[in-house]
Amino acid sequence: MSSAGLCTAFDDAAIVGMVRTPWVDLGGALSAVSPIDLGIKAGRAVLARAGIAPQAVDSVLAGSMAQASFDAYFLPRHVGLYCGVPQAVPALAVQRICGTGLELLRQAGEQLRSGAQQVLCVGAESMSRNPVAAYEHRNGFRLGAPVGFKDFLWEALYDPAAGVDMIGTADNLAREYGLHRECVDAWALRSHQRALRAQQQGWFDEEIVGVTAEAFDIEGCLPRGIELPRGVSEISRDSHPRTTDAAALARLRAVHRDGVQTAGNSCAVVDGAAAAVVARYSACTRLPLARLLMATAVGVSPHTMGIGPAPAIALLLERSGLRLAQIDRFEINEAQAAQVLAVARALQLDVEKLNVHGGAIALGHPLAATGLRLVHTLARQLRRDGLRYGIAAACIGGGQGMALLIENPQFTA
Numbered sequence: 001m002s003s004a005g006l007c008t009a010f011d012d013a014a015i016v017g018m019v020r021t022p023w024v025d026l027g028g029a030l031s032a033v034s035p036i037d038l039g040i041k042a043g044r045a046v047l048a049r050a051g052i053a054p055q056a057v058d059s060v061l062a063g064s065m066a067q068a069s070f071d072a073y074f075l076p077r078h079v080g081l082y083c084g085v086p087q088a089v090p091a092l093a094v095q096r097i098c099g100t101g102l103e104l105l106r107q108a109g110e111q112l113r114s115g116a117q118q119v120l121c122v123g124a125e126s127m128s129r130n131p132v133a134a135y136e137h138r139n140g141f142r143l144g145a146p147v148g149f150k151d152f153l154w155e156a157l158y159d160p161a162a163g164v165d166m167i168g169t170a171d172n173l174a175r176e177y178g179l180h181r182e183c184v185d186a187w188a189l190r191s192h193q194r195a196l197r198a199q200q201q202g203w204f205d206e207e208i209v210g211v212t213a214e215a216f217d218i219e220g221c222l223p224r225g226i227e228l229p230r231g232v233s234e235i236s237r238d239s240h241p242r243t244t245d246a247a248a249l250a251r252l253r254a255v256h257r258d259g260v261q262t263a264g265n266s267c268a269v270v271d272g273a274a275a276a277v278v279a280r281y282s283a284c285t286r287l288p289l290a291r292l293l294m295a296t297a298v299g300v301s302p303h304t305m306g307i308g309p310a311p312a313i314a315l316l317l318e319r320s321g322l323r324l325a326q327i328d329r330f331e332i333n334e335a336q337a338a339q340v341l342a343v344a345r346a347l348q349l350d351v352e353k354l355n356v357h358g359g360a361i362a363l364g365h366p367l368a369a370t371g372l373r374l375v376h377t378l379a380r381q382l383r384r385d386g387l388r389y390g391i392a393a394a395c396i397g398g399g400q401g402m403a404l405l406i407e408n409p410q411f412t413a
Contacts, residue, residue, distance in 0.1 A: 005298035005312065007319045013109040014281035014288035014409065016118075017050025018376040019209050020274035023238045023364040029229055030211065030271040031128035034069040036078050037226045038273035039124030040216050043083040045209040046275040047120070054084030057277075058116040060091035061107055063100035063368040066152065068129035079122050082216045082224065098333060099297065099394045099402035101274065101371020106295035106404065108278035117280060124273035125366035127153060153269075159398060162302035166397055167266065169305045170336035171259035176304065177342045181260045185249040187337040188265035188361050195358025196241040203357055207376055210236035240268040240364050265337040270364030274372035281409075290379035290390075290406040294320050297402045306339030308401020309393035310346040316391060316403045327353070328387035331374040333394040334359035343395075356381065370394065375404060382408040 021042055024030040030038065039062060047054055060080035064072070071078065076091035085091075096103040101123045108119035130153035137148060158165045164172070174184065198204060212234045215225040228235070244264070252262035281291055296315045300308045309332050317324060330353050334340045340359070344351055357377060360370065374392035382390050388411045393403035 005296055005315045007296045007315055008106055009294045010109040010292050012281050013112050013292040014279055014284055015290045015292055016277050016279045016284060016288045017046045018276045018289060019046045019049055020207055020373055021211050021272045022208055022235050023270040023272040023366060024235060025239045026128050026269040028239055029232050029235050033226050035064045035124035035126040036069060036075050039079040039122040040082040041211060042273040042275035043079050043120055043122045046277055050277050052118060052277055055086055057085045057089055057118050057120045059111050059119045060085055060089060061094050061104050061119060062122040063094040063104055064124050065367040066130045068126040081221055082218050084218060097396045098367055099371060099396045100368040102394060102402045102404045105278060105292060109292050112280055119278045121276045121278060123369035123372050125368045126271045127269045127366060128271050159302050164303060167255045167261045169303060170261050170338040171256055172304050173306050173342040174260045174338040177345050179338050179341055184260045184265050184337040187341055188249055189246055191334060191358045191361040192244050195362030198357040199241050208236060210234045238363055240270060241362050260338055261336050265361060267335050267360035268364035270366050272366040272369050274369040276372055287409050291409050293407050294405040300399045300401060302399035305397055305399045306335055306395040307342055307346060308395040309343045309403060312401035312403035313347060313391055313393055316405050320405060327389050327391050329378055329381050329390040330354045331378040331392045333370055333374060334361045335395055337361060339395055379406055
């Protein structure tokens with residue numbers, strides 16, 4: 001594979017805390033909540049869990065893909081302000097589509113090298129609040145002209161450069177790597193079963209902060225907050241994991257007539273937010289969650305955008321000097337089952353190390369928040385099982401891939 005791409009190494013970066021809200025299905029109990037408020041909730045929770053005063057934060061990085069509220073431009077700034085970060089602390093919007101959560105951590109590591117001590121990272125996404133929008137009618141409507149209102153969530157899945165939607169890119173990979181429908185459905189079933197089992201065993205509970213109706217009051221700003229539907233007092237579990245079987249998955253119709261991808265073997269569409277605090281490893285007074293070692297970002301063909309994690313991981317290994325066999329766990333976002341299987345085949349991964357608690361097919365993929373969840377789940381696996389190295393990776397619409405290398409700090413303490 002080509003060694004071209006962006007590679008950033010870190011020698012003094014650590015993730016000292018991470019948390020996320022539950023992932024809740026499209027149109028569910030979080031569907032009326034602004035991603036800004038979801039981000040504030042996650043940001044406040046991670047600071048509290050990490051024992052870090054908001055006044056100690058030097059920078060706020062936040063990402064969200066959709067223009068899901070009229071104040072969307074202010075998302076990073078408002079997340080910082082309502083988390084109690086001092087007004088003098090700047091905030092920056094970060095966007096690398098499905099790799100945004102990983103990019104947040106990469107940029108936080110870079111900011112540490114520029115003098116920051118502690119960086120708050122927040123990814124928040126309301127897929128439910130993606131608008132029905134028009135871009136042609138600022139000057140009004142001409143008689144008899146087409147009305148251009150379209151579903152932003154649906155239209156955003158289409159890449160006009162390649163002339164194909166995201167499901168089509170996975171079908172292209174299925175053809176290239178000889179992945180048949182039965183194989184793809186089998187991976188989806190594995191994801192559903194493993195995520196449901198992990199949920200039942202309480203594996204995700206440590207990652208999640210429950211969401212309740214809550215007011216966010218901060219001096220000098222008007223109040224805002226979260227309201228939940230009538231009868232819902234708290235949301236504390238991911239809503240999408242469910243019981244299924246091979247027969248149920250096989251009955252689903254493929255999105256494209258000659259393809260393998262269906263609603264059952266593609267990522268679930270959900271709302272949610274996640275947050276992390278990145279700080280200098282040398283300044284940590286207690287063992288952090290993970291050491292942040294390296295991040296890569298690469299470009300690939302838009303026609304097969306889902307293969308992006310493969311060259312991103314290959315570049316990570318090349319530049320770090322590690323061998324594939326030395327990586328103990330992989331978390332690769334399951335945008336589509338054919339996509340993640342193609343990556344596994346391209347790299348010849350041991351799939352028993354991959355997404356051991358299920359992935360986005362079962363849990364969901366709130367775009368800007370996903371990368372943070374991948375890293376959080378990965379770091380917890382390394383610590384629980386006494387393992388050293390892990391890689392989180394994601395494909396990115398338009399033809400990119402991103403990967404991030406972390407280390408269990410128990411091995412370097």
